[in-house]
Amino acid sequence: MDEVRPRRRQVLHGLAVTLSAPGWGGCDTGTEPPVPPVSPPRREPTSSSAPSSPAGPPPVAAVADIPLGGGRVVDRPDGRKLLLVRPAEADVRGFDPTCPHQGCTVPPPVDGVITCPCHASQFDGPTGALRRGPATRGLTAVPVKVEGEHVVLA
Numbered sequence: 001m002d003e004v005r006p007r008r009r010q011v012l013h014g015l016a017v018t019l020s021a022p023g024w025g026g027c028d029t030g031t032e033p034p035v036p037p038v039s040p041p042r043r044e045p046t047s048s049s050a051p052s053s054p055a056g057p058p059p060v061a062a063v064a065d066i067p068l069g070g071g072r073v074v075d076r077p078d079g080r081k082l083l084l085v086r087p088a089e090a091d092v093r094g095f096d097p098t099c100p101h102q103g104c105t106v107p108p109p110v111d112g113v114i115t116c117p118c119h120a121s122q123f124d125g126p127t128g129a130l131r132r133g134p135a136t137r138g139l140t141a142v143p144v145k146v147e148g149e150h151v152v153l154a
């Protein structure tokens with residue numbers, strides 16, 4: 001009967017061999033392939049300050065980067081320019097900064113007036129309406145909206 005059952009010493013020896021085999025955290029002989037790192041599970045953003053939903057438009061600017069009473073020219077996702085003006089704390093409006101006279105890019109408003117650097121046409125800062133030519137019409141509005149701390153195309 002003792003010949004069929006493994007002896008205690010044989011069992012312990014077999015267990016030691018098994019535990020020292022690669023993959024069991026035992027001895028490292030340096031010949032085993034490296035074990036790839038385990039990536040942590042992916043997490044969805046949980047911040048309430050996220051600029052928009054994953055399917056929503058990307059932000060074009062942070063509200064805080066647009067001077068109150070002034071404005072800023074930024075790039076749209078398609079590469080075109082966008083003039084953002086901020087007449088009040090949470091009121092941000094967008095315009096195509098291309099002057100309707102001959103196409104120069106107008107700067108942000110100063111003291112409520114946007115003045116074209118090429119031929120001095122003037123536009124109302126908050127509305128983009130024509131104040132003085134040679135342009136014959138105002139700036140073209142580009143719909144934008146404030147989402148949290150960011151401005152997105154509407």
Ligand code: FES
Pocket residue numbers: 099100101102103104116117118119120121133134135
């Ligand atoms: S291009 Fe703006 S006034 Fe001429």
